[in-house]
Amino acid sequence: MKSKAPPVIISSVAQLRDRIRAVGLRSTTARIAVLQALEGIATPITHAELAEKLVPQGYDKATVYRNLMDLTEADMVSRSEHGDHVWRFELRREGTEHDADHPHFLCLDCGQVSCLADVTVSITPAPGSKNSTIDMIREVLLKGRCEDCRDSTVSAK
Numbered sequence: 139m140k141s142k143a144p145p146v147i148i149s150s151v152a153q154l155r156d157r158i159r160a161v162g163l164r165s166t167t168a169r170i171a172v173l174q175a176l177e178g179i180a181t182p183i184t185h186a187e188l189a190e191k192l193v194p195q196g197y198d199k200a201t202v203y204r205n206l207m208d209l210t211e212a213d214m215v216s217r218s219e220h221g222d223h224v225w226r227f228e229l230r231r232e233g234t235e236h237d238a239d240h241p242h243f244l245c246l247d248c249g250q251v252s253c254l255a256d257v258t259v260s261i262t263p264a265p266g267s268k269n270s271t272i273d274m275i276r277e278v279l280l281k282g283r284c285e286d287c288r289d290s291t292v293s294a295k
Contacts, residue, residue: 182226241278
C-alpha cells in the first residue's frame with residue numbers, strides 16, 4: 139500500500155531557526171539537523187534510523203533522541219508506536235494534510251510503515267449499540283499486507 143508522499147519542503151536554516159524559536163525552544167545545530175533530516179523523509183522513522191543518518195555528521199545517538207523528544211513536546215514532530223514497541227517520528231508539515239494526526243498502515247509481512255495522510259477514518263457505533271463515549275481518537279493504525287508483498291506472494295504461487 140503506497141501513500142502519496144508529503145511534499146518535500148526544504149527549509150532554509152533561517153526558516154528552521156525561526157520555527158524552533160516560535161515554539162519556545164532554543165535553536166541549536168542539533169535541532170536544525172534533526173528537522174532537516176525529517177524534512178527529506180516521507181514516512182515515520184525510528185530513532186535508530188535517524189541516528190544512523192546523523193551520527194556521521196557528528197551528532198551522537200543520545201543528542202538525537204533528546205532533540206526528538208524536545209521537538210515532539212513542542213508539537214513540531216509526531217511520535218507514534220505501531221505495535222512493535224518502537225517509537226517512530228515524523229515531521230509535522232505546516233500547511234499540508236501531513237501536519238495533523240493521520241492514520242498509518244503497517245505491512246505485517248515486510249514491516250514497512252506508510253503514512254495515509256489522504257485517508258479519513260470514521261468510526262460510528264453499530265446499529266442498536268449505545269452511543270460511543272469516545273471523545274477524540276488521536277492515532278489510527280491499519281495493518282495488513284502492502285501491494286509489494288501481495289504481488290510477491292501472488293507471483294510465488
